[in-house]
Amino acid sequence: MKKSLFAALLATCFAGAAGAVTEAEVDASFLPYKNGFPAFPGLQAGLVINKDNVEKFKDILDYANYLTVKNGWREIKVGPTFDFPNPKGYVEETKKNAGKTKLGTKIGEISGFTGGRPFPEEPSVSDPRAGEKLAWNFKYGINWGDNAAVYPFYWKYRNMTTGQVERTLKFNFHFLNFKYRTDHPPIPGVTPNASNLYRGIYLNTLEPQDLKNTQLLIQKYDDDTKLDDAYLYLGFQRRVRRLATGQVTDSFLGADLMIEDFEGYESRVSDMKWTFKGAKNILMPYYKHNEMKLTDEFKDPSGYKFIDFGGQGGCFADITWQLRKVYEVDVEPLNPNHPVGKRVMHFDAQIFGASRTVIYDRKGELWKSFTIGKAHPDHHLPINKGTGIGLDDSFEVVDVQAKHCTTGQFKGQIDPKLSPPNLFQVQNMRGGD
Template structure:
């Protein structure tokens, strides 16, 4: 009995030490400070009152509000603390990771956030460190997206030209924190830190198309994955497709689908400082949802409104934000630059901008993240910000593509075999 009490005291002491380290890692949110400088909950930012709040909105995005094309509903700041296992791993291994001599690899990285603590403008590697943190932000060890409803919209006519339905699943093979096995899956022949599988369910001419993408541990490796095309009855290497071509006739670039997935080695990364900004992070149980109910779950999808229905109808809250700029190293690249607004607590990017043709603004990318405790019961206490709505707005073609997403994290039915290339419908016929 004494031994058990001693063990409990030891675990408590370790927990307190880890909590102290977690605070220094930046996972705590000073909500009192944010409340002081935030618009009041319930405020609706419109063209009329925008001048009062313009300093909290991206300058380019504010033009949508100024033009009457969008409004921003404000809610109180809310902590999106990651799962305790991720926090503990950061406390244990934080400061251990190093940017290696070989491009595309981190040395001595095990788990948690690779580079915790505040970034410094005088650190030449701060931009790349922020990019690595964004890449390995905690979003769960696996994910099931049983419904992804796409709408291809015309900005001028305000009509939906096409609707499609997809489903997807994802898994981390490395740097795992919650689902056994931890910290990695032993059988990982692709040497991938994660994988993502997407399938078209009801998508017109794209029906039956499947994409299997492996996220390389080594960022210097070429894109790795396969696409099954039912019309051809075969599976082709993902390398035969351009990452600068839109997905399924939409406005979405493959590298900007839900998260930024392009190779970090393809860009020069600059940290532009920290600020406070309104971002679409919200409670799912506090918004007016759409009439679209999930087929097999007690879940209603996010609605879209504003011009052409291009903007997620969720609340925005004030967040501490890291500004990250990535500039293409290849002068021939279609995308010349991206500017990310990275949430400083979760290290996900709910909002970023894409530039082309000599730094001409091209697209806005918006991902609305719901707090896990306001979502389905399965996701409660998961510590993972949940993508529920996504929009890419192309200001050069006057179009947008919106997604309504049902997300479940740390799902037992998602298994490594789901990402076996032999499981694709075109198995045995690759080229």
């Protein structure tokens, strides 16, 4: 009884306290390698980790990555660790608002937040709500910044055993922050915004022909306790239908990922229990696009070339990995009928990308390994240079139980003109034909 009461009081204390955050703490949040990059015995740029030497490096691999290498499905090429920038306006907004944000009494409630990184201070495992604070940092992070487009975006469905490519899809994806904008006008927000939306995601399917003009629109509310709206337009039906809540956890168009998996995790903070397990250094898929092995398969008119894939079944991006500081968080659905038992997410300490996620089924068995490769903006398309946006550049979702995978190859562009606000309205979908 006393122990339960103490835990409740401790949680309330941590929820309400929004103490002073120093400028040094903010700097440490955005510059975690100011005093040097992490190291591990025997690890150096150019090393290839394979099934013969993987045991030596087990401590810097998450569980799923360790197994894929141990099984001989992939090799990991090690590259040098280097800083990934953050947008200048986002950093300044964080400094201006540091210490103002408070958690509410319930998961999904927040107050005092006006922009930037909500909780820039170093998390502590002694804080029972540290995982929730990291979730807010992820939600209000700078994935794609104020506005961007993946234009185009190729998905492939692959049989991991035979290597057969079962289907190739071509999309355009668009992203727009309606609120808390820091680097691209309008700042701080898009008006009018009567629905108080925080973010919009819109996609249009270009290929194959039977899916052409299939569209998805996700409208995310600033109030995290309010359910997101999701709409699907099927070209052959010529009508828009609103998706039921459960449909965001169904396979999306036959892929190995669901809508909730978009960008690493696309749903609400309030849908999950977030448990911070600690900070650690692991290998993460961060690299310079122009220095990777690129494929000639897609004949993009601009001459842009996409990341190549290899390994077992062609399921693994042919990229380099670097040793980086991450925050490991166990993410458990509050809905007992959710298909996922637990996600183990690794948030990059510098840019808060969710680049490595290990997914377990409801029986507690390893189900999927999810990688989102991040490219440095200064070694990519000219339009991305100097933006301070770590670019989603490749992805792989490997279903280790079904021996199947979905892979993605991006052409990400930080170009506000590609994502105008009217693109994120239901009326736009009806006019798609």
